[in-house]
Amino acid sequence: MANHEIHLELLLGKQVLDSTGKAIGRIEEVRAQKQGDEWVIQEYLIGYPAILERLSAWTIGLQILHIFGARKIYGGYSVPWNKLDLTDPEKPRLLCTLYELKTLSKQQEAEHS
Numbered sequence: 001m002a003n004h005e006i007h008l009e010l011l012l013g014k015q016v017l018d019s020t021g022k023a024i025g026r027i028e029e030v031r032a033q034k035q036g037d038e039w040v041i042q043e044y045l046i047g048y049p050a051i052l053e054r055l056s057a058w059t060i061g062l063q064i065l066h067i068f069g070a071r072k073i074y075g076g077y078s079v080p081w082n083k084l085d086l087t088d089p090e091k092p093r094l095l096c097t098l099y100e101l102k103t104l105s106k107q108q109e110a111e112h113s
Contacts, residue, residue: 006086006089008030011027011030011044011089012030013026014027014089014090014092016044016084016093016094017091017094018094018097018098019093019096019097024046024047024094024098025047025076026046026047027044027045027092028045028046028076029044030044030045031043031044031045040081042080043079043081044078044084044092045079045104046076076103076104077102077103077104078101078102078103079094079101083095083096
């Protein structure tokens with residue numbers, strides 16, 4: 001597989017489309033892991049809950065939202081690196097269905113509890 005370089009700052013905020021062309025949210029955060037001398041993308045975080053993750057404010061953000069009556073945060077997804085087609089970085093597309101993705105609310109609640 002060929003290595004591709006994409007400037008991450010150009011991906012942030014890009015609308016991600018599912019396989020039918022429906023918008024599922026915007027890329028708000030990217031998680032990477034250092035492997036040798038390089039950083040390798042592990043997953044992309046999509047949707048409003050990912051904004052809290054980017055700001056490292058998930059726990060505080062959840063508490064504030066709960067004060068205002070929110071009980072569950074929906075709409076965010078964790079997309080593995082190999083499930084996002086970046087052939088056209090201006091129009092990222094899922095290579096899987098939404099049902100195959102982890103939702104951020106469940107993933108983040110488990111990580112922060």
